[in-house]
Amino acid sequence: MLDTWTNGPAKSAIVDFVGRVTTEGPDYVEPDARVAVFDNDGTLWCEKPMYVQLDFLIRRFREQAETDPALRDTQPYKAAWTGDLAWLGGAVAKHYQGDDSDFAPLTAAILAAHQEISVDEHAAAIAEFFEAARHPTLGRPYTECGYSPMVDLLRYLEGHGFTCYIVSGGGRDFMRPISGPMYGIPPERVVGSTVSLVYRDANVYTTADLQFVDDGPGKPVRLWDRIGRRPVFAAGNSNGDIEMLEFTASSARPSLQLLILHDDAEREFDYTSGAETALQRAANDGWIVASIKNDWKTVFGA
Template sequence: MKRFLLAAATAFLATTVTPVFAADPLPSWNDTGPKKAIVAFVEKVSTQGSADFVPLPERIATFDNDGTLWSEQPVYFQFAFVIERIKILAPKHPEWKTKEPFASILKGNMKGVLASGEKGVVSLLAATHAGMTTDEFEQAVNDWAVSAKHPKTGKLYTEMVFQPMLELLNYLRDNGFKTYIVSGGGIEFMRPWAERIYGIPPEQVVGSSGGLKFEMRGNVPVLVKLPTLVLNDDKEGKPVGIQRHIGRRPIAAFGNSDGDLQMLQWTTAGSGARFALYVHHTDADREWAYDRKSHIGKLDKGLDEATAKGWTVVDMKNDWKKVFPWSP
C-alpha cells in the first residue's frame, strides 16, 4: 500500500506544479497588452481546475534566438563568429585572398559576402566548421563568447540578450514550462553557452544541424563535423526540428521574423489553449527599428498573420521598460 501511495503521489507531482503568481513576474515589461496577455495565458494553463489547464509534460514553449532572445543586428552573431574564424584561419589559406566570399570578408566588404548568396555562406560554414571535432568546435565557440564584442555597444555578444525575455523564460519555468530554443542558428554554436545565458540546457536547444562522423584519433573516440547540412532549422524546417528533437507540439511559441512564422503556425494549430508572440523591433534609440524590408530579421508576412489571427505583438519601444540587462 505504501508503495502504491508513493507511486500515485509521484505521478501526481509529475503532472502538476504550484503556480507562481508573483506581484510582478515581468518587471521589465510595461503594463500593456502583451504583458497582460502573457500573464493571463500562463495563469489559465497552470491553474489546477481551470478549463484550460495543461498538464506539466505538455507545457512546452519554444523560442527563436536571433532577434527574439538577443539582438541580431548588424549581422547575425553566429556570422560574426564565422568572420572571426576566417581571419584566424586565413594565414593557412593564402588562396582565400582571391577566392570569394573569403576575399570579401578579409577586405571587410560585407556587400560582397552577401552577394555570394546562400551558396557562399554554406562555403564559409564548411571552411570554418568542417573537420573539427565537436570538442574543438565547442572550445572555439566558448573562446569567442567570452571575448568577442559587439561593434556598436562594445558589450560581449552574449550580453546583448533581452532582459524582458530573460524574465519571461524564468516566469514560464517557474510555472512548470519546459523552455526550448528553436533557431535557424547552428545547434553546435548555441549549445555551449545557452544554459549559462538563458538557463536552457544543451538538450533543449534545437538548431540547424550539420553532419557528424564518429572516428578514432589514436585511441581517442571523437565526433567530427562534416560539410553537409542535415537540417536547416528555419522557416518550414522549424516544425520539423521540433518534431525530431522535442516530439511534442508546443503550446507557446515566440519569434521575431518571417523565419519563425511556420513555428508559430504549427504551435497555434494544436488543440486547447495556445499562445504565439512576435517581438517587433521598433526602438531605434535603445536597439534597432526594422521589419518588412530588412535583410536581417525580416518581419512581413508574419506581421500580417499576427494581426489577422490575433497573436501577441510586442512593440519593443512601448512595451519594454528596458531592453538589455545593463540598460539604464
C-alpha cells in the same frame, strides 16, 4: 515577475494565458504539455547589424586566409580578410530576395569551415570567441546582448511549470556553449541548424555536410523531432518563425504566439524587413506582438 515588461497588452496577454493554463478549469494544461519554444536571433538576442554567428565565421575565414594566402582573392574569404562587411551583409540580404549569387559561396565556405572538428574543439573555439568578441555598435560583449525581458519570460514560464526550448535557424552547436550562461537553457534543449556529425576514434566530429536548416517549415519538423510534443507557447520575430507559431496555434490545447517587434532605434534596432508576413499573420490570427519600444522597460538590462 516580468518586472522588465511594461504593464500593457503584451504582458497582460502573457500573464492571462499562463494563469488560465495553470488553473484548474477548461483551459488547464498539464505540466508535461507546457512546452514553450523560442527562436534565438532577434527573439532572445540581438541579430543586427549581422547574425552573431556570421561574425564568428568571418573571423574563422580570416584565420583561414591568414594560413592560406591564395584564399584572399576569393569570396567570402576576400571580404573577411579586407573587413568588407558590406559584401557579407549584401550576400545575406540578396539571399532573402532570391539571389544566391553571393550566398552560395558564403554557404559553401561556412560548411567547409566545419570539416572535421571534434565537438569538444568546436565548443572550445566558440567559447573562446564569446570571451573576446563584442557587438560592433552596442559596445558590449555578445554574451550581454540577450534581451532581459525575454530571459525574465523564460524564468516566468519555468516558474509556472513550463519547459523552454530554443528552436533557431542558427547553428545548434554554436548556441549550445552559451545557452546555459545566457538563458539558463541546457544544451539538450537547444534545437537548430546542423551539419552532419560523424563518429571516429571514440569521438564525434563535425563535417562539411549540411544536415538540416531549422527555419520556416523546418522548425515544426525539427522541434517535433526533438521534443515529440506540440508546444503551447511559441515566440519568434521573423517570417522564418511563421510555421512554428502556426503549428503551436493548431494545438488542441490553449496556446499563445508571441512576435517581437523591433521598433526601437534608440535602444536596439528598428526594422521589419524579413518580418512583413509574420506581422500580417499576427494581425490576422491574434498572435501577440511585443513592441520593444513600448513593452519592454529595458532591452539588455543594466
